[in-house]
Amino acid sequence: MDDATTALVVLAVVVALFIWNKLPVGTVALLAALGLWATGLVTTEEAVGGFGEPVVVFIATLFVVSEAIDSTGVTTWAGQKLLERAGTGATQVLVAVCLLSAVLTSLITLNGAVAALLPLVVLISYRVGLSPSQLLMPVAFAGSAGGMLMLMSSPVNVIISEAAKGAGEGPFPFFSFALVGIPLLVGTVGLCVVLGPRLLPRRTPAHAAPDLGALAETLEGQYLITDGFYRLRVRSRSDLIGQGPAHTLGKDSGVRVVAAESRDGRSVVGAVSDDDTLVVTGPHQDITQFALDHGLAVSMVGSRDGQDLMNREAGVAEVVVPPRSRLVGETVHRGMKRENALIILAVQRLGTDRGDGPIELAEGDAILLHGRWSALDQLNRDRDVLLVDSPDLVRRQTVPWGAKATRAVVVLAALVAMLGSGQVPPAIAGMAAAVSLVLFRVVSVAQAYRSVSWQTVVLVGALIPLSTAIQTSGAADRVASLLIDAVGSGRPILLLAALFVLTAVLGQVVSNTATVLVVVPIAMAAADATGTSAKPLLMAVAIAGCAALLTPISTPGNMMIMSPGGYRFDDYWKLGLPVMIWWFLVALVVVPLVWPL
Numbered sequence: 001m002d003d004a005t006t007a008l009v010v011l012a013v014v015v016a017l018f019i020w021n022k023l024p025v026g027t028v029a030l031l032a033a034l035g036l037w038a039t040g041l042v043t044t045e046e047a048v049g050g051f052g053e054p055v056v057v058f059i060a061t062l063f064v065v066s067e068a069i070d071s072t073g074v075t076t077w078a079g080q081k082l083l084e085r086a087g088t089g090a091t092q093v094l095v096a097v098c099l100l101s102a103v104l105t106s107l108i109t110l111n112g113a114v115a116a117l118l119p120l121v122v123l124i125s126y127r128v129g130l131s132p133s134q135l136l137m138p139v140a141f142a143g144s145a146g147g148m149l150m151l152m153s154s155p156v157n158v159i160i161s162e163a164a165k166g167a168g169e170g171p172f173p174f175f176s177f178a179l180v181g182i183p184l185l186v187g188t189v190g191l192c193v194v195l196g197p198r199l200l201p202r203r204t205p206a207h208a209a210p211d212l213g214a215l216a217e218t219l220e221g222q223y224l225i226t227d228g229f230y231r232l233r234v235r236s237r238s239d240l241i242g243q244g245p246a247h248t249l250g251k252d253s254g255v256r257v258v259a260a261e262s263r264d265g266r267s268v269v270g271a272v273s274d275d276d277t278l279v280v281t282g283p284h285q286d287i288t289q290f291a292l293d294h295g296l297a298v299s300m301v302g303s304r305d306g307q308d309l310m311n312r313e314a315g316v317a318e319v320v321v322p323p324r325s326r327l328v329g330e331t332v333h334r335g336m337k338r339e340n341a342l343i344i345l346a347v348q349r350l351g352t353d354r355g356d357g358p359i360e361l362a363e364g365d366a367i368l369l370h371g372r373w374s375a376l377d378q379l380n381r382d383r384d385v386l387l388v389d390s391p392d393l394v395r396r397q398t399v400p401w402g403a404k405a406t407r408a409v410v411v412l413a414a415l416v417a418m419l420g421s422g423q424v425p426p427a428i429a430g431m432a433a434a435v436s437l438v439l440f441r442v443v444s445v446a447q448a449y450r451s452v453s454w455q456t457v458v459l460v461g462a463l464i465p466l467s468t469a470i471q472t473s474g475a476a477d478r479v480a481s482l483l484i485d486a487v488g489s490g491r492p493i494l495l496l497a498a499l500f501v502l503t504a505v506l507g508q509v510v511s512n513t514a515t516v517l518v519v520v521p522i523a524m525a526a527a528d529a530t531g532t533s534a535k536p537l538l539m540a541v542a543i544a545g546c547a548a549l550l551t552p553i554s555t556p557g558n559m560m561i562m563s564p565g566g567y568r569f570d571d572y573w574k575l576g577l578p579v580m581i582w583w584f585l586v587a588l589v590v591v592p593l594v595w596p597l
Contacts, residue, residue, distance in 0.1 A: 003041060003473035010035050011470060011518060018510040025511055026455045029462035041469040050464030051457075054427035055162050059155045059460060060452050061430030065415060066108035067451030068408040068437045070396060075104060075113075077400035079120045088128045091193055094138060097121055098189045101139045102146030106153040106181075107412065110143045111453070114557040120397075122564055131202040136565035137572070138192035138200075140557045141579055145188045147546045148181035150174060151419055151426070155460060156516045156545045158426060160538040163520045167527070167534040174420040179594045180543060180586055187582040192575070199574045203566030212389060212397040216309040219316060223346035223353060223368050229258065229281045229335040230291075231299045231343075236274045238295035244271040246278060253293070254286040258356040259333040267331070267358070279335030281356060309370070312403035315395055316345065317376045319385035321365045326384050332367075333357025340375035344368070404442045411436045456513065463517045471521035480526035492532045492597040493588060496540045499523050500587050503544035504580065508554045516545040536595040540587045547583045549576030 001009070010032060017028045037047040050056065069075060078100060086096035097117065104113035121139055125132045147154035151161060151174045165171040234240060240249060246260035246268060258279040260268035268276055277299060280287055291298060309316050321327050334356045336344045345368040347354045347361070354365075361367075367385070369376070376391035395402065411433050418429040437443050443451070470476045483502075487494035499519065506515040519541050527534040548554035550573040552562045558572065 004475040004478050006039050007036075007041055007466075007469045007473040007475035008478070010039065010041070011466065011475070014466065014514075015506065015510060015518075018514065024455070025514070026458040026462070029459045029466075029514070032466045033462045036465050036469050041473055042465050046468060047465050051461035053461070053464055054425065055155075055158050056457060056461045056464075057427040058152075058158055058430040060457050061427075061434040062109060062152060062155075063452045063456075064434040064437060064443065064448045065412060065430075067447060068404075068442045069108050069412060071392070071402075071447070072405040072408045072442060073396060073400045073402035074405050074408060075108075075117070076120070076397060077405070078104070079117065080400055083124065090128055090130055090134075093124060093128050093130075094135060094193055094196070095189060097124065097135060098138050098142035098192060099185075101143040102149065102185050105143040105146035106149040109154065110140075110147050110555065110557045111560070113143050113146070114140055114560050118560060118564060131204060131566075133201050133203045133565040133567060133571075134196060136561040137567065137575060138189070138196055140561050141188050141192060141549060141576070142185065143557060144546050144548060144555070145181065145185040148184055148543065149178050150181075150416070151177060152415070153177065153181075154542075154546060155456065155513050156542050159460075159513070159516050160520060160542045163524060164535050164538050167524055167538075169533065169535050171422075172535070172539075173422065174416075176594075177542075180539065180590050183586050183590055184543070184583055187586065188579050191578050191582060195575060195578055199578075201566070201568075201571055212394050215389070215394060215398060216316070219318065219368060220309065223348065229279060229345075230287050231335060231337070232278045232280055232287075232291050232296040233299045234272055234274060234276045234278065235295045235297055238274075240272050240278075240294050240296075241274055242271050245269065246272065249278070250280060250282075250290055253290045255280050255282040255290045256356065258335055259358065261337070265337060267333075277337075279333065281334070310394075310398045312399055312401075314370065314372050315376060315391065315399070316368055316370050317379055317391045317394070318388040319367050319369060319379060320388065321361055321363055321367065321384075322386050323363050325363070327361050328363055330361050331358045332361060333359065338369070340371060340378060342369045342371035342375055345370050404440070407440045408437065408442045411440070411442070459511060460513055460517070463514050467517040467521055470518065471525070476521040476525035477529065479522045480529055483522070483526055484529060489530065492530065492536075493592065495526055495530060495532065496537055496591070496597070497584075497588060499526065499537055500540045500544040500584055503541050504547050504584075507545055507548050508550045512545040512548050512555060516541055519545075532597050533595065536591050536597050539591050539595060543583055543587045543591070547580050549573075549580050549583075 014028060014032045017023055018025065033047045036042045037044065082096050082100050086092045101113055101117055117139060121135050122132045125135045151157050151172065157177055161171040243249060246257045249257045258281055260272055261277045262268055263275050278296065332344055332347065334344060334346060338344065347359050348366045349362065373391060373395050379385060379387055379391065415429055415433040418424040419426060434448065438445055438448055483495060483498050487498050503515055503519045520538065523537040523541050524534055527537050548558060552558045552567065552569060552572055561567065
């Protein structure tokens with residue numbers, strides 16, 4: 001076999017493995033690189049060189065930016081503000097969530113936007129009397145359209161921009177994608193409004209996504225948090241020094257002293273000493289007067305209502321004591337300070353509140369802890385407790401515009417400005433943004449590493465050699481010749497249509513990023529053979545690559561909505577096909593007007 005045939009065989013095997021769907025996509029991509037090396041189509045340097053490409057670095061940094069925007073509550077804030085203006089009408093809500101999905105996708109990629117909006121959209125659907133299945137698919141499809149609004153909105157855009165630059169026609173300007181993205185979005189939302197109620201099922205999912213927006217009020221009622229608590233430090237001039245035991249203090253003032261703790265955190269059994277801490281509960285005004293009368297300093301104020309439980313700096317976590325935990329048998333009390341300055345707000349056993357304490361913990365006890373979000377996050381690694389809800393997930397849903405949100409938005413704006421100016425290479429701009437987010441403590445180093453979809457990074461890096469081999473071996477020229485023969489020479493519109501169909505068909509069963517990497521060299525070869533400008537053909541490939549609309553496996557965003565929406569496999573094409581036709585028309589009409597063939 002000649003090199004072109006060998007490259008096409010490797011491509012066919014890769015596509016077959018993607019369709020088979022029994023191996024991880026990253027594994028298939030790495031097998032492709034190994035196969036190319038084994039057949040001699042690429043050198044060792046070329047087989048691994050894709051991981052050093054600037055496009056791979058840029059894509060990785062976008063995941064860090066996405067994590068910063070979502071984790072700081074910007075997404076939750078945007079959703080709440082939009083709903084305040086959208087009201088409760090079904091059509092208004094549908095348009096609002098679709099537009100929000102598109103905007104978020106343009107900033108944090110489709111998968112990040114769908115993941116962030118999923119619980120919010122399910123909650124909204126119940127509030128306006130709709131089934132989640134009536135909203136979730138339009139949200140995903142509008143998000144796909146939002147992937148065509150800016151250069152950074154999708155890895156596909158970055159790939160075709162680099163390809164255009166390699167073809168000698170210069171990269172696509174940062175905002176030029178909006179020239180096709182806006183028509184795509186308007187048509188997609190319009191079709192979802194008109195056809196969605198008729199074509200989408202009305203199903204209630206078996207397992208709805210958790211709604212943690214009202215968690216503070218729920219916990220307040222469940223754990224009977226009414227008066228709250230204070231931690232009062234005994235000053236050297238206090239008249240309570242030498243008095244005790246602690247529970248006998250404060251009775252005449254309407255204040256209940258739950259416990260006294262020494263400076264090292266141990267319970268004080270006898271008389272109170274200087275610098276001890278009194279944990280007290282009662283009406284706010286009574287405690288304030290008690291502290292003034294006895295020379296006590298307020299060292300910590302516990303929650304007095306649902307709003308106090310969650311704020312930008314601190315929140316609560318509900319944990320359960322598992323078997324064999326070191327906490328079993330330990331005596332605690334309400335207001336007690338634990339490691340990392342976590343405070344015990346309440347303890348329940350079998351659904352019954354155990355009071356202020358002292359309480360000897362047993363297996364299965366539920367504990368409500370209050371503290372800084374950073375301290376609550378560390379409970380994920382604590383083997384002595386089991387978390388009921390992830391503090392990170394709770395914070396994202398309950399704290400709109402968190403403490404670091406402004407910093408995250410400023411860095412995002414700077415990234416957009418750098419990319420929009422065209423003076424800073426995308427990879428450099430992305431790295432600058434990611435490093436800034438870490439230096440400004442918007443995300444931690446560990447959080448930044450976790451946020452990167454390494455599957456996507458490996459997929460792109462390992463498939464770049466396949467894209468190169470298809471181009472250098474002559475395989476791209478051969479496929480391009482077949483396309484030209486099929487549509488006829490001198491018919492660039494038909495060539496554009498053929499490339500759209502080829503990309504769209506592959507993209508329903510293969511990752512859109514992988515599909516575009518494969519089709520780009522074919523499009524460039526076809527442009528060279530026909531004397532057609534490469535930019536319109538590449539833009540058509542990008543549009544078709546983002547048109548993952550007909551199957552749930554075409555993109556993770558489609559898969560994420562399948563269970564919460566109660567969708568079946570054949571539900572997607574019913575609405576997806578009309579939307580795909582609209583995208584096809586935009587590619588045929590708008591693209592040649594903006595980028596002449």
